[in-house]
Amino acid sequence: MISAARRALSRRLAGHERRRLEPPARLTYGPLFVISLPRSGSTLLYQLLLQRFRLAYFSNLMAAFPESPVTIAAVSDLFGGQSPPDDLASTFGSTRGWNAPNQGWRLWNRWLPESLDYIDPANLDPAAVGEMRATIDQLQRRQHAPFVSKWQRHAPRLCALAAAFPEALFIHLHRSPEMTAQSILAGRRRFLGDEAAWLSARPRAFERIRRLAPIEQVCAQVVELERDIREDQARVGTDRFMFVSYESLCLGPQAVLDGVADWYRERTGAPLPIRREIDMRLDKQSRPSVAAAEFEAIRAILERLYAEDPRR
DSSP states (O other): OHHHHHHHHHHHHHHHHHHHOOOOSSOSSOOEEEEOOTTSSHHHHHHHHHHHBOOBOOBHHHHHSTTOHHHHHHHHGGGTTTSOOSOOOEETTEESSTTSBOOOHHHHHHHSOTTOSSOOGGGOOHHHHHHHHHHHHHHHHHHTSOBEEEOGGGTTTHHHHHHHOTTOEEEEEEOOHHHHHHHHHHHIIIIISOTTSOOSOOOTTHHHHTTSOHHHHHHHHHHHHHHHHHHHHHHHOGGGEEEEEHHHHHHOHHHHHHHHHHHHHHHHSOOOOBOOOOOOOOOOOOSOSSOHHHHHHHHHHHHHHHHTOTTO
């Protein structure tokens, strides 16, 4: 009965949502997308951006009703729906609290083919792009501020997002490759229970690396995704990107965040409205989560792969 009632409510909300959406000619603000590799600290950056600035975002409650985010925002705003909790805890991208930031994968999968990591901009569905833009525009108008989103599959879909949102800007978060690779391997074991199971975004070279041994494969995942991002940045234009290191973010969160605000203002002329001060230093978790021998193997494999990459 609960499931049936939820489906009925979802259908009613979705009908109301469709009546209020109208694709804009141009968005009021340039939305922000966080681009990063898996297990590189992007959820932390996402949470800190929302702690520091008053921005629009997809909440956990919106993700529960993915066909009606604007309607849910209108209702939840009465209860602080776009005011995320102070808690920075997360587990593999999942946060706690109904108004906490969500990766929004259920929403993005409505508009972009769920089966694809890389999406050619020429193959975007115009109707889906119109609905996607209308949704983001409405959320921004409600908050009188830019929208920000983080999801690992934003990285391989970078060109498609840039084409769908020509106003968008991108924050490229980078963590040391060896720490990223070992964290992916540890995440496979902890989250999937199988170190050979693929975790998160796939590079365009996925078919070529899919049969490698787990340690080789996570290193190749890091190298190939980085390569894809670099190539796509060149296509989109590097002026639309700000580069942030995870290590710098941990050492001085507010300084990095204010640097983002300055960069955004320079590019768009619009300020990022301040929500609160961020007076903290964070543990950058430089301690490996895998055995010492595995970490050294990862370091050696990455060194070899980078040496073999003529475009690096």
